[in-house]
Amino acid sequence: MPVYIGVDFHPHQQTVCWCDPDTGEIKTRNLFHQSADLKQFYQQMPPAIVGIEASTNAPWFEALLADTGHELRVGNPALIRAKATARHKSDKRDAELIFDLLRTAEFPTLWRRDRASSQVLDILKLRLSFVSQRTQLYNRLQALGHSFGLPKSPMKTQAMQTALKECPASEAQALQRTQLFTALDDLNARIEELETWLQQQATTNAQVQRLQTQVGVGYLTALAVVHGVGDVRRFTKVSKQVAAFVGLEPLEKSSSTKVKFGGISKKGSWIVRYLLGQAGNIAARYDPTLKSFSKRLGKKKPKAVVKTAVARKLVVKLAIMMRDNINAAEFDRRGRTGGNARRVPGLQ
Numbered sequence: 001m002p003v004y005i006g007v008d009f010h011p012h013q014q015t016v017c018w019c020d021p022d023t024g025e026i027k028t029r030n031l032f033h034q035s036a037d038l039k040q041f042y043q044q045m046p047p048a049i050v051g052i053e054a055s056t057n058a059p060w061f062e063a064l065l066a067d068t069g070h071e072l073r074v075g076n077p078a079l080i081r082a083k084a085t086a087r088h089k090s091d092k093r094d095a096e097l098i099f100d101l102l103r104t105a106e107f108p109t110l111w112r113r114d115r116a117s118s119q120v121l122d123i124l125k126l127r128l129s130f131v132s133q134r135t136q137l138y139n140r141l142q143a144l145g146h147s148f149g150l151p152k153s154p155m156k157t158q159a160m161q162t163a164l165k166e167c168p169a170s171e172a173q174a175l176q177r178t179q180l181f182t183a184l185d186d187l188n189a190r191i192e193e194l195e196t197w198l199q200q201q202a203t204t205n206a207q208v209q210r211l212q213t214q215v216g217v218g219y220l221t222a223l224a225v226v227h228g229v230g231d232v233r234r235f236t237k238v239s240k241q242v243a244a245f246v247g248l249e250p251l252e253k254s255s256s257t258k259v260k261f262g263g264i265s266k267k268g269s270w271i272v273r274y275l276l277g278q279a280g281n282i283a284a285r286y287d288p289t290l291k292s293f294s295k296r297l298g299k300k301k302p303k304a305v306v307k308t309a310v311a312r313k314l315v316v317k318l319a320i321m322m323r324d325n326i327n328a329a330e331f332d333r334r335g336r337t338g339g340n341a342r343r344v345p346g347l348q
Contacts (some may be wrong), residue, residue, distance in 0.1 A: 006099030117227035216283030
């Protein structure tokens with residue numbers, strides 16, 4: 001008989017609920033994460049199925065369960081709470097609720113990407129954070145250049161940076177200039193190191209290489225889609241479910257005979273949506289199909305809506321390319337932008 005452990009997880013402690021294999025008694029216990037009792041508890045328990053809510057990111061806890069032979073399941077917090085029979089809420093009650101749902105096979109388990117994919121997305125987010133900081137530095141240097149009377153020109157160019165360094169400056173201006181350029185050099189080195197690592201991940205991944213055959217999709221966007229979306233074979237309707245998974249589907253707010261759609265849901269990973277938006281801007285300029293779609297939609301919709309629609313159409317195309325193991329040229333030859341491309345007559 002499987003052993004179940006319900007866990008109400010918090011950043012510094014957790015409450016566990018389990019059934020004692022020897023006595024059959026249901027027990028609860030509070031465990032602090034920095035104590036030796038936590039590791040000892042999971043080491044003494046037989047291989048069990050551990051359930052927690054999807055409310056935190058704790059790779060150390062996942063590693064602990066893997067080392068001690070336990071299986072981790074992460075559930076939807078809203079659906080878990082909806083199954084509570086009482087309005088009272090406490091750590092003990094939450095742990096008992098998760099335990100009961102596991103035992104009765106009603107635990108709303110969520111799909112989870114593997115640790116390697118999560119790490120790639122973390123590096124993509126860190127790189128984007130550094131790029132945003134670098135842009136702020138460029139803006140500060142641009143403002144400093146204006147105070148010296150330099151012409152308007154991108155501060156990213158080597159010529160402008162050299163001109164700024166040669167400008168006569170006061171002591172305070174020279175200090176500011178030195179600090180800004182030092183921080184800029186440091187950020188460039190950090191970004192280059194991250195991009196080198198990401199390029200290595202892209203080179204060794206066949207799916208990433210396949211997605212880069214699409215116009216506008218570079219290795220960063222391809223990495224985000226492959227590791228953010230995961231195995232597309234789990235979707236039965238790729239054209240709708242993939243867009244919903246990454247949060248690009250419009251929210252419906254209909255009532256009676258009135259049908260209304262609002263903004264996108266913004267579920268899933270924000271870094272995937274961001275990079276798809278950037279890739280969609282380029283694809284809408286050079287990909288004939290997306291260019292035609294963008295122009296047609298742009299006659300009656302705002303630019304932001306058009307950008308989102310192009311990104312949604314692009315992610316569906318990329319998902320089908322991953323599912324069918326085809327490149328962009330083969331996808332365009334089939335002439336399908338949605339649905340099941342494998343059902344096209346005459347194709348394997």
